[in-house]
Amino acid sequence: MSALLQINDxxxxxxxxxxxxxxxxxxxxxxxxxxxxxxxxxxxCGKSITALSVMGLIPQPPGKIAGGExxxxxxxxTKVSEARMRGLRGSEVxxxxxxxxxxxxxVFTVGDQIAxxxxxxxxxxxxQAMKDAIALLDRVGIPSPDRRxxxxxxxxxxxxxxxxxxxxxxxxxxxxxxxDEPTTALDVTVQAQIFDLLNEIQRDFGAAIVLITHDMGxxxxxxxxxxxxxxxxxxxxxxxxxxxxxxxxxxARGLINCIPxxxxxxxxxxxxxxxxxxxxxxxxxxxxxxxxxxxAPRCAVExxxxxxxxxxxxxxxxxxxxxx
Amino acid sequence: MSLLLDVQDLTVRFALPRAGLFAPRHYLEAVRxxxxxxxxxxxxxxxxESGSGKTTTAMAAIRLTESSSGKVLFEGQDLLTLTxxxxxxxxxxxxxxxxxxxxxxxxxxxxxxxVREPMDLMDIGTMAERQARVVELFKLVGLRPDxxxxxxxxxxGGQRQRIxxxxxxxxxxxxxxxxxxxxxxxxxxxxxxxxxxxxxxxxLGLSYLFISHDLGVVxxxxxxxxxxxxxxxxxxxxxxxxxxxxxxxxxxxxxxAAPSLARRKSRGYVRPLKISxxxxxxxxxxxxxxxxxxxxxxQEVxxxxxxxxxxxxDTDVAxxxxx
Numbered sequence: 001m002s003a004l005l006q007i008n009d010x011x012x013x014x015x016x017x018x019x020x021x022x023x024x025x026x027x028x029x030x031x032x033x034x035x036x037x038x039x040x041x042x043x044x045c046g047k048s049i050t051a052l053s054v055m056g057l058i059p060q061p062p063g064k065i066a067g068g069e070x071x072x073x074x075x076x077x078t079k080v081s082e083a084r085m086r087g088l089r090g091s092e093v094x095x096x097x098x099x100x101x102x103x104x105x106x107v108f109t110v111g112d113q114i115a116x117x118x119x120x121x122x123x124x125x126x127x128q129a130m131k132d133a134i135a136l137l138d139r140v141g142i143p144s145p146d147r148r149x150x151x152x153x154x155x156x157x158x159x160x161x162x163x164x165x166x167x168x169x170x171x172x173x174x175x176x177x178x179x180d181e182p183t184t185a186l187d188v189t190v191q192a193q194i195f196d197l198l199n200e201i202q203r204d205f206g207a208a209i210v211l212i213t214h215d216m217g218x219x220x221x222x223x224x225x226x227x228x229x230x231x232x233x234x235x236x237x238x239x240x241x242x243x244x245x246x247x248x249x250x251x252a253r254g255l256i257n258c259i260p261x262x263x264x265x266x267x268x269x270x271x272x273x274x275x276x277x278x279x280x281x282x283x284x285x286x287x288x289x290x291x292x293x294x295x296a297p298r299c300a301v302e303x304x305x306x307x308x309x310x311x312x313x314x315x316x317x318x319x320x321x322x323x324x
Numbered sequence: 325m326s327l328l329l330d331v332q333d334l335t336v337r338f339a340l341p342r343a344g345l346f347a348p349r350h351y352l353e354a355v356r357x358x359x360x361x362x363x364x365x366x367x368x369x370x371x372x373e374s375g376s377g378k379t380t381t382a383m384a385a386i387r388l389t390e391s392s393s394g395k396v397l398f399e400g401q402d403l404l405t406l407t408x409x410x411x412x413x414x415x416x417x418x419x420x421x422x423x424x425x426x427x428x429x430x431x432x433x434x435x436x437x438x439v440r441e442p443m444d445l446m447d448i449g450t451m452a453e454r455q456a457r458v459v460e461l462f463k464l465v466g467l468r469p470d471x472x473x474x475x476x477x478x479x480x481g482g483q484r485q486r487i488x489x490x491x492x493x494x495x496x497x498x499x500x501x502x503x504x505x506x507x508x509x510x511x512x513x514x515x516x517x518x519x520x521x522x523x524x525x526x527x528l529g530l531s532y533l534f535i536s537h538d539l540g541v542v543x544x545x546x547x548x549x550x551x552x553x554x555x556x557x558x559x560x561x562x563x564x565x566x567x568x569x570x571x572x573x574x575x576x577x578x579x580x581a582a583p584s585l586a587r588r589k590s591r592g593y594v595r596p597l598k599i600s601x602x603x604x605x606x607x608x609x610x611x612x613x614x615x616x617x618x619x620x621x622x623q624e625v626x627x628x629x630x631x632x633x634x635x636x637x638d639t640d641v642a643x644x645x646x647x
Contacts (some may be wrong), residue, residue: 036589038363042510042512042513043510053588086444139452141600143601157602159602160602168378187374187537188373188537188539188582189373189577189578189581189599190373190537190602191581192580192581192595193598193599193600195583196595196598214510214511215581215583216511216513216585217527217540217582217584217585217587220583220584220585220586220587220588220589221584221587221588221589221593222589223584224589232598237621238587239586239590240588240590241590242587244588254512255511255512257513258511258515259511259514259515259585260514260515260518260538260540260543261538268519268522269515269518269519269544270515271333271512271515271519272512272515272516272517275480275482275513275515276510279544285358301469
């Protein structure tokens, strides 16, 4: 079965004052219909750039899709015209952003904004679009939706604004829904509501969800499969159970072990020393080598490839050599 | 164990703007009769969602926010009755780490000067002694002496938080107020800072008033936990009791909402306890229990009378139907 969304060897570069840097380096991912893919990593790992590439929202220049393909139902999004992309964006692939306040227009009511999205992609009257918008607000759990539709974004709480974003994103029943850290600005009880809502939406609409997060706990609750990213590359890619129960790459292990867990009293957390290196300083070797406890001379000179060395694919020399 | 901080019935009111020139003045009670104790060498976590009053409570307890009534006994002395100069002298015992390491460090000052400044202000030691102390603090928090003369923007978020911690430790405080010290950091960096805070607590015998919305972080650092909702403490317990047997439905909801590796989608995990809606507005708080509108257990009495904190085992809980 070919995947609904298939990214092959995607390479994205940006022109910066340090010269050309590679933000994404041979990233390959796929999502099947009705499935949730979790993309996890620290800030600066390329998670959001991957999402923006799929949406055709990489600013070009300074950005450039330098290679690879993004296949949505077999159609390569890196090659389509801007007009075609505009038709796909919203109707086939939609995105929920991190900060709902800055991604909604403050001078229009939320009902108008959802109705606008509907009218862009469907031939319906303004009245019908507004009715659909209200039905969607009801669907995402906003109380008294007909009144709320006349509210401006600033009149809603953060959780409600994120619900409006979700209503807008699913208004045209997209096949792929990308959620870029949809709950970082929200409180935990509201985060739980949004996660539950995303799961319901997926059941109802059968959409594939790409959930971008830095939280392995969120991955555990939401994802069927996981891609762990580091410095612009996918370094581990497997089912959520495989990655959570048997992480191979030292970075994936670190991400899981460094979470203060509700279920245990531990005296000391596992640390990942140091920080993600700036992209313009990446050398020829493994980008994680400087933070890695299992570093060998080979790691400094040769980039490990994402290959299945037994259990599931991981990009690590130590895994390949059985040193872990 | 000696009592370091004893906060009694602390209340903080903010005046709201008048609707008109002669309209009556309304007040918002951000913190309502909060009491808690902190023993020397222990860490008390204050947990709650945004708007629950956790930061205001801590700021009022160290007199950075004016409180309208209550007592704050620090080593037996009521901080709220001190003169400004007495309070200024006392501040060397009470220091603070902020949430955002990007805005809490002066971008134009070298980090050695930032860390030394509390000693300059308090007139502690000679210049040479102060500089030696800065070097010592740098080592203590895991920074290198060759970084002394850099500016804050040359550091990563985690390193900046280390600088904040060094600055807070300069005057040898007894109490460190940590206001969401890791929530602006990446998960991998969070672990570094949490381990550092745990190490400093045991090495220096520090006490923490630790504010966070993240129960996992609180569980890692704190000995006791107080859960706040709409300006009140709804549950207060030793860590183990709170996490093993939460009594208040809000605490239970918080625990069920926090993502955990133990909950797997593949094993068909469905959240058992769902709560809907947002907290009510503190401007016009409900007459009864503030959580009643979102609570699965709420009955008539919850909407009419406010539950008082009562002891259930080791736990103090403000609920008509605890457990």
